Amino acid sequence: PDYTVTVDPDRTGPSINDRMYGVFFEDINLAADGGIYAELLRNRSFEFLPVDNPAYTGLTGWTTGAEGGGSGTATTVDDNARLNERNRTYLRLALASPDGGRYGVTNAGFHTGIALTAGARYDFSVWARTDAPDGTPLAVTLHDPNGQPLGGALTRTVRGDTWIRYAGTLTATRTTDAARLSVRAGGTGTLRLDMVSLFPRDTFKGRPNGLRRDLAEKVAALKPGFVRFPGGCLVNTGSHHGYDAASGWPRARSYQWKETVGPVETRATNANFWGYNQSYGLGYYEYLQFAEDIGAMPLPVVPALVTGCGQNRATHDEELLRRHIQDTLDLIEFATGPVTSTWGGLRAEMGHPAPFRLTHLAVGNEENLPDEFFANFVRFRSAIEAAYPGITVISNSGPDDAGVTFDRLWERNRATGVPMVDEHYYNSPTWFLQHNRRYDDYDRAGPKVFLGEYASQDNKLFNSLAEAAYMTGLERNADVVRLASYAPLLANVDEVQWRPDLIWFDNDESWGSTSYQVQKLFMNNVGDRVVPSRATGKVVRPQPITGAIGLSTWATSARYDDVRVTAPDGTVLFEDDFSTGADGWTPLANRGAWSVVDGGYVQSDTAAQDTLVKAAEIATSDYDLTVRATKLAG
Ligand code: AHR
CATH class of the missing domain: 3.20.20.80 (Glycosidases)
Incomplete structure (x- = not known):
C-alpha cells in the first residue's frame, strides 16, 4: 500500500531523555x-547451601583426589576457625601423607569447565592456615579432565595456624573450555583453605x-x-x-x-x-x-x-x-x-x-x-x-x-x-x-514512567521487530516514559531460568539476540526530541481471521496438519503440510504434527514453526488472512 508520512520539523514534540x-x-x-563476574572457580569459598536445591553442599564444584600415594580426608566446616563472620564455611583437609604424595581438591569451574586461552595469565589466590609445625607444601596446577597439564605449576608453603593469603600466576599453555584447577597438599596435619580463586588477568x-x-x-x-x-x-x-x-x-x-x-x-x-x-x-x-x-x-x-x-x-x-x-x-x-x-x-x-x-x-x-x-x-x-x-x-x-x-x-x-x-x-x-499507543493517554501531570522490565516473549526476529515498533511508541511519549530497559540482560546457555534474554553466552563465547541489535540501534541513536509526524494512506485494521481455524481454535493445544495462511489478495504467506509433500502442498519442512498453545505459540523451536508463529501473530493482529488447516486431534 501507498503511505505518506508527513513530518513537520518546526513543530516541537517532547524532548527525549539522553539516558532514556x-x-x-x-x-x-x-x-x-x-x-559477567570473571571468577573462574565455582563455589570458591565452600559456602553453597542446599536451599532450593538439595544437591548443593559445601563441596559443590569440587572433587577430592590424591597423587603419588598421598591421602587424606576433606570436610567443609563452619566453626570458630572460620575466615570471618560472613565467609563462614571453609575446607578442612586432614592430611595423611607422611611418606610423600599429596592430597587435595579439584575445581571444575562452571558447566564444561574452566575456559583458558593459550598464553594468557591467570591469577590464583587462596587463604590458608596449617597446624603442621614445619608448614604444609601446596601445589597448584591447571590440567584437562584427564590430568594432562595446561599450565605451569605453582608451589607455596603454608605456614602458621592463622589465615594468610597466598597468591601466584599461572600461564595457560592451551586454549580450552574444559580445564580444571587442582590444589594438593603434602605431609600430615590439618590444613584449612578458603577463597580459592582463579581470575583471568585480562578483565574488562x-x-x-x-x-x-x-x-x-x-x-x-x-x-x-x-x-x-x-x-x-x-x-x-x-x-x-x-x-x-x-x-x-x-x-x-x-x-x-x-x-x-x-x-x-x-x-x-x-x-x-x-x-x-x-x-x-x-x-x-x-x-x-x-x-x-x-x-x-x-x-x-x-x-x-x-x-x-x-x-x-x-x-x-x-x-x-x-x-x-x-x-x-x-x-x-x-x-x-x-x-x-x-x-x-x-x-x-x-x-x-x-x-x-x-x-x-x-x-x-x-x-x-x-x-x-x-x-x-x-x-x-x-x-x-x-x-x-x-x-x-x-x-x-x-x-x-x-x-x-x-x-x-x-x-x-x-x-x-x-x-x-x-x-x-x-x-x-x-x-x-x-499496545503501541499505551502511553498516549497517560496523565502528563502524573508520575513519570520507568519501564524497568519488558520483553516480547520468545527470542525470534518477529519479537525483536515488535519490540522496535513498540519502542517508537515509548519514544513518542518521551515526556512520560523517561527510562526503559529490556529484561533480562544475560543468560548462560547451560543454566536458563528465564527467556528471552538479550545476551547469551557459554564459558568462552557470547552473542547478542536480535533484540540486542534492536536495543543497540535505539541506545546508540537517542534523539534530542520527538518530531511530530503523521501517516496517511491505506490503514490496515485488525481483522478476525477467516477460514478453517479461528483465533479461539488457535488458542487450544490441539494438533494440526496441512496449514496454509493466505492474504486477501491470494498470496500464500505460509504453508506447510509437515510431511513429504504427497498431497501437493509445498513441504517447507518435514516436522510431523505440531502443537499450538496459547494464542499462536508453538511449543518447540524450529525454523518452520518460527514462520508459523509469525503468520499466526500477524493473523491475530493486523491482516485479514485466511488460515486453513486440518485438525488432527485434541
Ligand atoms: O526479569 C526477570 C524477572 O521478571 C525479574 O526478576 C522480576 O522483577 C520480573 O518478574
Whole structure:
C-alpha cells in the first residue's frame, strides 16, 4: 500500500531523555558467577547451601583426589576457625601423607569447565592456615579432565595456624573450555583453605576482581544510559528476617548491599531467588564502577520489605524496617558521600575516593501488596528525600498483569505524588504491536514512567521487530516514559531460568539476540526530541481471521496438519503440510504434527514453526488472512 508520512520539523514534540534507554542487570541465568563476574572457580569459598536445591553442599564444584600415594580426608566446616563472620564455611583437609604424595581438591569451574586461552595469565589466590609445625607444601596446577597439564605449576608453603593469603600466576599453555584447577597438599596435619580463586588477568578495563571482557564489552557497546541493578525478584525475596533459626545464619535472604562490599573474602554467599547460590564477588562497588566505566547512570533497586514474585509477604517488624531504611541511606552515602564519612570512606578504601554519580534509586521490585508497600515506601522516600534531596526515589507498580493490583498501585502512586513509577511487563509480540499507543493517554501531570522490565516473549526476529515498533511508541511519549530497559540482560546457555534474554553466552563465547541489535540501534541513536509526524494512506485494521481455524481454535493445544495462511489478495504467506509433500502442498519442512498453545505459540523451536508463529501473530493482529488447516486431534 501507498503511505505518506508527513513530518513537520518546526513543530516541537517532547524532548527525549539522553539516558532514556538502559540495561537491567540481575543475577539470573548465572549472569554473575559463571557469567559477567570473571571468577573462574565455582563455589570458591565452600559456602553453597542446599536451599532450593538439595544437591548443593559445601563441596559443590569440587572433587577430592590424591597423587603419588598421598591421602587424606576433606570436610567443609563452619566453626570458630572460620575466615570471618560472613565467609563462614571453609575446607578442612586432614592430611595423611607422611611418606610423600599429596592430597587435595579439584575445581571444575562452571558447566564444561574452566575456559583458558593459550598464553594468557591467570591469577590464583587462596587463604590458608596449617597446624603442621614445619608448614604444609601446596601445589597448584591447571590440567584437562584427564590430568594432562595446561599450565605451569605453582608451589607455596603454608605456614602458621592463622589465615594468610597466598597468591601466584599461572600461564595457560592451551586454549580450552574444559580445564580444571587442582590444589594438593603434602605431609600430615590439618590444613584449612578458603577463597580459592582463579581470575583471568585480562578483565574488562583490567579491573582487579573485574568483569569478563567479552560480556562487559557487549553491554558497553549498547551505550546504555543507565544500569538498573541488582534485580529483580532477587532483590526483595528471601528471608527479611535475617537469621534462620536452624543455622543461626541467613540462608536465602533478600539482597543486603552491605554483604557485598569490602574485601571479597569478607563478602557473603547467598542462595538466591533463582535457585542457585551466588557469591557477592560482584557487589555494589563493582556495579557502580561498571556503570561509571561505560558512561551509564547507576540505578540501584532496594527492597521495601514486601516480597512480590509469587511470595507476597510483608514485614511488620519495625526494627527491621528501620534498619533497611538506614541501610538505604548508608548505600547513598557509600555511593556519593565524602571520604570522611563512614561509607564514603569504605568506597575510598576500595579504590574510588571520588563520589559516583547516583541520582536515582528505586524502592521495591514488583512489591504488589498495595497497602503494605505504600506503608513502607513513604517512609523510605521521606527519609531519603530529607537526607538527599537530589535523589529521585522511584516507586513500583507490581508486574502489569492487567489486573486490579497494578491499577491500585498506580492510584496510590498518583495520590502520593511520587516522581516516577517502575512498570514491568512480558507479553506476546502481538501485544506489543497492539499496545503501541499505551502511553498516549497517560496523565502528563502524573508520575513519570520507568519501564524497568519488558520483553516480547520468545527470542525470534518477529519479537525483536515488535519490540522496535513498540519502542517508537515509548519514544513518542518521551515526556512520560523517561527510562526503559529490556529484561533480562544475560543468560548462560547451560543454566536458563528465564527467556528471552538479550545476551547469551557459554564459558568462552557470547552473542547478542536480535533484540540486542534492536536495543543497540535505539541506545546508540537517542534523539534530542520527538518530531511530530503523521501517516496517511491505506490503514490496515485488525481483522478476525477467516477460514478453517479461528483465533479461539488457535488458542487450544490441539494438533494440526496441512496449514496454509493466505492474504486477501491470494498470496500464500505460509504453508506447510509437515510431511513429504504427497498431497501437493509445498513441504517447507518435514516436522510431523505440531502443537499450538496459547494464542499462536508453538511449543518447540524450529525454523518452520518460527514462520508459523509469525503468520499466526500477524493473523491475530493486523491482516485479514485466511488460515486453513486440518485438525488432527485434541
Ligand atoms: O526479569 C526477570 C524477572 O521478571 C525479574 O526478576 C522480576 O522483577 C520480573 O518478574
